[in-house]
Amino acid sequence: MYERIVIAGAGQAAVQAIDTLRRRGFAGKLLLVGEEPWLPYQRPPLSKRYLAGALERERLLLRPAHFYETHSVETRLGRRVEEISRGERRLRLDDGSSVAYDALLIATGSRPRPLAAPGANLDGVHFLRTIADVERIRAEWAPGKRLVIVGGGYIGLEVAAIARELGLQVTVLEMADRVMNRVVCPQISAFYEAEHARHGVRILSHSKVRALAAMPGSNRVRAVVTDDGEEHAADCVVVGCGVLPADRLAADSGLACENGIAVDDRCRTSDPAIYAAGDCTSHPSLHYGRRLRLESVDNAFEQGASAALNMLGLQTVHDKVPWFWSDQYDLKLIIIGVSQGYDTVVMRGNPATHAFCACYLRGGELIAIDTVNSPKDQMAARKLIAAHARPNPDRLADPAVPLRDTA
Numbered sequence: 001m002y003e004r005i006v007i008a009g010a011g012q013a014a015v016q017a018i019d020t021l022r023r024r025g026f027a028g029k030l031l032l033v034g035e036e037p038w039l040p041y042q043r044p045p046l047s048k049r050y051l052a053g054a055l056e057r058e059r060l061l062l063r064p065a066h067f068y069e070t071h072s073v074e075t076r077l078g079r080r081v082e083e084i085s086r087g088e089r090r091l092r093l094d095d096g097s098s099v100a101y102d103a104l105l106i107a108t109g110s111r112p113r114p115l116a117a118p119g120a121n122l123d124g125v126h127f128l129r130t131i132a133d134v135e136r137i138r139a140e141w142a143p144g145k146r147l148v149i150v151g152g153g154y155i156g157l158e159v160a161a162i163a164r165e166l167g168l169q170v171t172v173l174e175m176a177d178r179v180m181n182r183v184v185c186p187q188i189s190a191f192y193e194a195e196h197a198r199h200g201v202r203i204l205s206h207s208k209v210r211a212l213a214a215m216p217g218s219n220r221v222r223a224v225v226t227d228d229g230e231e232h233a234a235d236c237v238v239v240g241c242g243v244l245p246a247d248r249l250a251a252d253s254g255l256a257c258e259n260g261i262a263v264d265d266r267c268r269t270s271d272p273a274i275y276a277a278g279d280c281t282s283h284p285s286l287h288y289g290r291r292l293r294l295e296s297v298d299n300a301f302e303q304g305a306s307a308a309l310n311m312l313g314l315q316t317v318h319d320k321v322p323w324f325w326s327d328q329y330d331l332k333l334i335i336i337g338v339s340q341g342y343d344t345v346v347m348r349g350n351p352a353t354h355a356f357c358a359c360y361l362r363g364g365e366l367i368a369i370d371t372v373n374s375p376k377d378q379m380a381a382r383k384l385i386a387a388h389a390r391p392n393p394d395r396l397a398d399p400a401v402p403l404r405d406t407a
Contacts, residue, residue: 002102002311003028006091008081008249009107010034011043012297013278015062016304017105017311022071024312030073031099033091036130037078039065044297046134047158048327052165053138057131084253086271103273103311106250106261107304110243110279110295115150119212124221125237128155140236143167148224148234150209152179154326156240157192160201161328170200171232173207173224182242183324183335185342185358188370191351192328199329204232212237243295245280258282260293265317267307275311277303286319287386288338288367294322321386323378330354334378337368337385348377349399356399357381364390366407380404 005021007014010032018030034040041060049055068075076093083092084104091099112127114120126137141147145168149156152174163170172179178189179196193203208227212234215222223231245260256262256270260282267275267283278300282293299322306318326333331354342360349356357377360368366389371378380403384391391406 001028001313002026004031004100004102005029005105005311006031006033006099006101006103007105007107008033008091009105009109009246009278009280010036010040010075010077011107011109011278012040012062012300013107013109013304013307014105015040016301017107017277017308018068018071018073019063020305020308021312022073024309024314026308026312028102030071031076031101032068032073033076033079033081033093033099035078035080036132038131039063039068039075039077041131042297043129044325046131047128047155048162050131051128051134051138051159052162060131081249084249084274086253086274089273101273103275105304105307105311106269106274106276106280107278107300108246108249108280109300111246112239113241113244115209115239115241117209117211119214119221120239122212122214122221123219124235125212125239127239128159129243137236137238141166141168144169145235146233147171148173148232148237149240150224150237151240151242152176152203152205153182153240153242154180154324156238157196157328158326159238159240160196161199164196164199164201165329171202171204171234172196173209173226173232174203174205175208177205179203179205183339184370185339185345185360187345187347187351188333188358188372191372192331192333195329195331243279245282245293247280250274250276250280258291262291265319266310266315267303267318268310275307277307283318285338286317287321292322292338296322296324298323321382323382330373332373334371334375335368336371336378336381337366339368339370342367344393346393346396348397348403349374359391359396361391361393366391366396377403 080094261276309316339360344361346359355373358370369381389407395406
């Protein structure tokens with residue numbers, strides 16, 4: 001049994017690991033090291049209700065301050081782990097201090113993908129990953145201001161929806177041929193493009209950013225220039241080009257990395273004393289038969305718990321069907337499973353009703369589903385996908401047939 005466990009990173013995976021360790025009887029020393037000055041908090045609301053000003057900062061916290069005191073968790077906030085000395089089982093922090101561990105959990109999450117264009121560091125150009133990012137963005141927003149969003153993925157479209165509700169003029173520049181092209185089928189993309197257009201958002205596909213132009217004599221952004229030479233006037237720019245795994249610490253220490261920190265089905269890295277969980281990892285999915293790196297609160301929650309149980313010697317295989325969600329206007333998109341590799345899409349329901357689904361099949365098997373405002377279908381889909389169900393396509397397309405009865 002380990003006597004001292006250190007967790008590097010302070011997000012959902014870290015908190016779930018702490019909760020699981022203490023609930024399952026770990027009585028040793030527990031240290032949490034987090035780069036930000038705040039206790040672990042939820043990130044999804046940053047591009048939703050918190051960005052809109054509809055949620056107080058305290059309500060972002062995953063656990064209240066007394067949770068860490070009650071469970072004897074030492075916290076070092078505003079500190080970053082700079083180096084892992086695996087032979088000595090010690091960590092060096094950015095303030096020069098050293099911390100010993102018997103077991104280490106790396107839960108460093110992800111970092112925004114940088115924008116490789118001149119002018120990306122101009123004032124008024126923002127990424128959205130932290131509380132501080134949101135506060136800087138909100139300080140520049142006002143009705144009538146011109147916002148350009150680079151990237152038409154979840155974050156970009158959620159920011160667009162909030163900005164329109166707050167009265168900003170919004171343009172979304174998407175390099176691909178459609179929004180959310182990495183995660184949804186063309187039918188879903190077309191529906192969301194139409195909904196954003198209905199709310200006054202200007203979406204331009206096939207738009208690659210060439211540069212960001214500054215105001216004369218200033219370091220302040222004034223426009224985003226695309227490859228076709230067009231300038232898109234901007235008082236503020238939000239870059240949402242996706243994220244990369246925050247795996248530098250692991251890679252520098254010699255841990256195996258493969259599109260993130262490579263872990264096995266028990267969340268162990270290539271070092272038996274080091275575990276990893278959350279967005280920073282890639283793991284073998286027994287269900288899909290390949291390695292996955294998931295940017296998902298649910299995956300971070302599940303991996304954090306699995307890592308903790310395995311640290312305690314309770315052998316636990318991590319193999320869950322993942323799910324994701326996005327809130328845009330009055331539309332709740334919930335995605336169950338991973339659709340990459342599908343060969344057939346069956347639409348279930350009418351998009352005009354704002355309650356419908358896209359069902360993804362591969363060789364007749366239901367591998368994923370996108371549900372829009374369809375809670376019953378997404379709940380039933382979890383069981384069908386986990387069971388490798390092969391639904392009847394005609395029944396699947398009929399919303400009058402309960403989803404559970406289509407297989």
